Amino acid sequence: MTTTVTRLPLPVSPAALLPEPWFTAAADPLLWIFVCASIPMLLFGADRLVDAAVRIARAAGMSTILIGATIVSLGTTTPEAVVSVRAAIGGEAGISLGNAVGSIICDTALIFGLCCTLTALRKDRFILNRHGWIQLGSGALLVAVALISWAVSGDMADVRIGRGVGLLLLGLLVGYMVLSVRWAREKPELVPQEAAVALSPNRLLRMVLASLLALLVGLTLVVLGSELLVGSAGEICRRNHVPEPVIAVTLVAFGTSLPELVTAIASVIKGHQELLVGNVIGADILNVLFVVGASATATPLAVEPVFFRLLLPVMMLVLILFRAFIFMPGDRFRRWQGIPLLIIYVLFVVFSVTVFGIGA
Structure with missing residues (x-):
């Protein structure tokens, strides 16, 4: 009797932006050099990224959490969007949707869950009660x-997200950005006190341009460092006969959210916890509106049965749980609240490998 294994649509190569021969043709010592070089790139890039984001928030008179939910999250999800669109055009549309949904699960369950367990993260209810609903609504819309x-097609194996839906999601993305700016103007008291300091127009312009350049440099280092680390580590694992399912569900899925993770850790270390929360919320929103929207506009996306059986239910579970934690009393997330999210992520990984045979 033949057993049919349902595969999770994830990229076959952990590093999707850098050329694959960089890793497959590299000697073992060079791969380890890549791994060692990626660590300082990630650390320095995340440090520059966080500092620049905070300076932009102060100069623009916007709250740091809002910068995290818009500019920073847009920067960290843009590489995912590029990879997903390329995959969709190349005939691997399932990878595009898998990237987006998998990243939402990783961002919310692993990254937020881990950081929440390590420290009591501050809540900004004005922002969370607005962007948080969009976060949950985006997932529910998907x-x-x-x-x-599925209802229209009548067949779970023949479900697609068409170009019309993709254009709708991109339109909602524009609306989300416009709303974010309006909400920032509604609540000036959210702006750090340093933003109230009067600056001459020329000095303000120079500060903003310098901060944007630093933000771009930091983001570039974070993205390239992530690609270098994940690609090298993936090839090392293959050469040491680590099973493909383990590589797929750990390095590949984790690798797409590595920029958000290093940014989150740097935010906590530097005392800008609101940037972490904003980045997680914004990344979740943009994974639906931006990544799925752009990919579906390029070519219709196939929604394979594994999405209904595993990915979409887990995604909604972590989003609803995150929303429930926002409603709980107190001006901070409790450290215990990260534990159930981490448990969900671990179970998700285990089920992905053992039940759904990722990479098999």
């Missing part, structure tokens, strides 16, 4: 579109 497509 599930609704998939279910409607």
